[in-house]
Amino acid sequence: MTTPPAIGSDMPPLEPSCPRCHAKIGRVHRKWCPVARCLATGLQRTGHDETCLCAKDTWSGRWPGAAECFEYGWTYGDGLPDLNRLMSTATWDPVAHRWIRPGHRTSTD
Ligand SMILES: [Zn+2]
Ligand SMILES: [Zn+2]
Structure with missing residues (x-):
């Protein structure tokens, strides 16, 4: 703890x-x-x-999109990133070079 x-x-x-x-x-x-x-x-x-x-x-150091999957909690529960969900749900930010959750334009919420 x-x-x-x-x-x-x-x-x-x-x-x-x-x-x-x-x-x-x-x-x-x-x-x-x-x-x-x-x-x-x-x-x-x-x-x-x-x-x-x-x-x-x-x-x-990670599969592309994996870091975002873990950040957003999109995993299969056993440490595997749910990249399909990422691709179908998130939006690629060509400036930040990362996937953005719908409704979350920035990391500062
Ligand atoms: Zn390579
Ligand atoms: Zn290109």
Whole structure:
């Protein structure tokens, strides 16, 4: 009973490198990496338009969107982020590069 459980306390530890292209945390994914996101849409970078001018995505230590799932409590209860719910419910913020809950424009509520 030292510290109360914070939001996202069931978040699994960071993974030191991308499971697909092995980019380290903070490093840019390989061009073909299916984990990399298009920072303009939040969707798979491999599927974005050739003319898209989004910045290159980096490996954050988590699967894209996983941090938001834990923050919003959208998990299956066993530490697995509910990414389907994230994709269908949340809105991608192309400036903040994160998913925003409906009705929550900012993190300050
Ligand atoms: Zn990668
Ligand atoms: Zn893009």
